[in-house]
Amino acid sequence: MQKRNLEVCLTPALLHLHVFTQSIVVVIDIFRATSSICYGIENGAESIIPVATIEACESYRHSEYLLAAERNGEVVDGFDFGNSPFSYTEDKVSGKTIVLTTTNGTHAINMSRGAHKIVIGSFLNLAALCDWLKAQPNDVLLLCSGWKDKVNLEDTLFAGGVVHYLREENYALDDAGIASEDLYIMAKDDLNTYLKKTSHSERLKKLGIEEDIKFCLNLNITKGIPVLDGERLVKMII
Numbered sequence: 001m002q003k004r005n006l007e008v009c010l011t012p013a014l015l016h017l018h019v020f021t022q023s024i025v026v027v028i029d030i031f032r033a034t035s036s037i038c039y040g041i042e043n044g045a046e047s048i049i050p051v052a053t054i055e056a057c058e059s060y061r062h063s064e065y066l067l068a069a070e071r072n073g074e075v076v077d078g079f080d081f082g083n084s085p086f087s088y089t090e091d092k093v094s095g096k097t098i099v100l101t102t103t104n105g106t107h108a109i110n111m112s113r114g115a116h117k118i119v120i121g122s123f124l125n126l127a128a129l130c131d132w133l134k135a136q137p138n139d140v141l142l143l144c145s146g147w148k149d150k151v152n153l154e155d156t157l158f159a160g161g162v163v164h165y166l167r168e169e170n171y172a173l174d175d176a177g178i179a180s181e182d183l184y185i186m187a188k189d190d191l192n193t194y195l196k197k198t199s200h201s202e203r204l205k206k207l208g209i210e211e212d213i214k215f216c217l218n219l220n221i222t223k224g225i226p227v228l229d230g231e232r233l234v235k236m237i238i
């Protein structure tokens with residue numbers, strides 16, 4: 001059987017180097033966009049509409065939707081909430097559609113348009129995501145959202161976790177995938193301590209939202225895989 005490619009794109013700034021029209025793109029923004037999306041969809045949000053700009057989010061104002069906007073880790077003034085997973089609990093999002101814009105995560109989702117499929121990954125749904133990927137015939141591109149086009153540790157580490165999980169499968173890895181897996185193997189026994197080194201942990205700590213960091217490192221507490229269907233992320237029907 002021909003090997004499928006499993007590649008890692010360490011930042012959206014490198015995405016133009018990848019051909020992904022036939023690939024499944026997994027968008028990763030561990031702190032916090034893709035963790036919150038997984039949690040919201042698991043908690044019954046009908047859909048989440050990722051938009052690139054605050055203006056685009058604002059344009060949904062007179063709809064029945066909840067509007068969520070985050071920039072630089074903070075809720076943008078005038079919006080219902082931002083990007084904390086604790087804003088995506090069942091009581092807040094069940095049955096609702098949320099329009100979401102974030103500094104990096106929603107940007108990466110929008111850049112992935114044109115892929116065969118766009119799905120959302122986080123530690124919350126790692127096993128469900130990987131089990132599903134294994135059963136697909138397509139190449140896979142793991143897209144780390146990074147921070148303002150720079151590489152970050154937490155997204156790279158998660159990409160490494162996916163590579164590690166899929167290790168036994170018939171995939172051809174690129175160097176970024178191998179490096180990510182090495183990082184994951186080094187850090188996996190205590191992700192929380194390792195990720196304290198990250199610049200975004202520092203940023204969130206200064207904002208007093210360290211609990212969000214811990215929450216985003218919960219392993220396999222959700223089973224759903226958010227998938228982009230037109231403009232909306234919805235729970236994949238498997």
Ligand code: MLT
Pocket residue numbers: 029031032033034070072073074083084102103104105106
């Ligand atoms: C993002 O999309 O840039 C992030 O999720 C930032 C955050 O809210 O922590």
